[in-house]
Amino acid sequence: MKAAAFFRFLGKQVLDRIWRLGFASRFLVATVLLSGTAFARFFLTVREIYFAGVLSLIIILVSGLFVGMVLGLQGYDTLQRYGSSEALGILVALSLVRELGPVVSALLFASRAGSAITAEIGLMKATEQLSAMEMMAVNPIARVVAPRFWAGVISMPLLAALFSALGIFGGWLVGVVLIGVDEGAFWSQMQSAVDFRQDILNGVIKSAVFGVLVSWIAVFEGYDAEPTAEGVSRATTRTVVTSSLAILAADFVLTAFMFRGT
């Protein structure tokens, strides 16, 4: 009898997950279809870009700088054993543009902005602001959800590019200014190894996909939150956990597509 209860529990969990995935997909389609207002009254979106993008700048810029500086130190330490410390530029640029830039900035964005979006929408639901909008014949998905979704999608590639640029600056600061790697070799080797389409554009595509994922999860968890204080707090936690896992899993899939080697 114990075994039957266990399998029933397992089945319910799996079914719940699948049901939520289906609901989330329908929600994404509704958000995209109802995003007319977000662009017609573009200030709604601009305001959310301010909260999601501009206010995330400090954490993104500082983390990018430090990640690049650490890459410079660690990369130099390994490369100088093989007498190829000039390749430091390649190492710093490729690892930032391809992987660390999109992934780390998306993780930071999920915890800095995604959690805030979930909490805001969840609290709006708990205080019945969303129902009040519906009473006034204003669709809350068009008025509240879609601008936040598009703000995340627009901000994410810009933040990832800033992260990579600052990281390369940090690598340059440590490698060239502090340690004394030859500056010309640092830049020229980097330029000959980094391809615009293969590396930079693929990095931008990655960050755009992460932007859609994080914003989607954040607005959905907020909209789906239980309208209590505890429910909102749980939804916020779920946003950070789910979007971090989704980012890393999507990163593997995208990398497998993009960099299989020729």
Next chain:
Amino acid sequence: MNRAAIDLWVGVFVAIGLSALLFLALKVGNLAGNDMKEAYLLHARFDNIGSLKVRAPVKSAGVVVGRVTEIGFDPESYTAVVTLAIDARYRFPRDTFATINTSGLLGEQYVAFEVGGDAEMLAPNDTIKKTQSAVVLEKLIGQFMFNKAAETENNK
């Protein structure tokens, strides 16, 4: 926070974001240096291309004059057919020698043109007749060891 201030900050954000992207494209990547506007195609057959890759550079006198665009296999002659896009500004004589070289001991492989003295130039879509395959390091070492063994045998 009023509307104008938010607009200003978002404008600043988008501007520095786009300039970061521009920095990545121009300074980190090689978009600016890739000024091969017009190119013509040449073909070359090699017995062995080693680990030559698509997009590998074509160099003459050490200067990049083109890129490898396609690598195929000819099932009739059992040779590798390499298609090269050469910058339209440069023309090469008919008896140009195409070899596959390695930059440094373990670096990546590229196609090198050693220019001959023919008065006629290669036209677009021509095939380069004179080619030399990639040097396979393992074969070289094997040959060296074989010769060494033969030497010690003779000295006995």
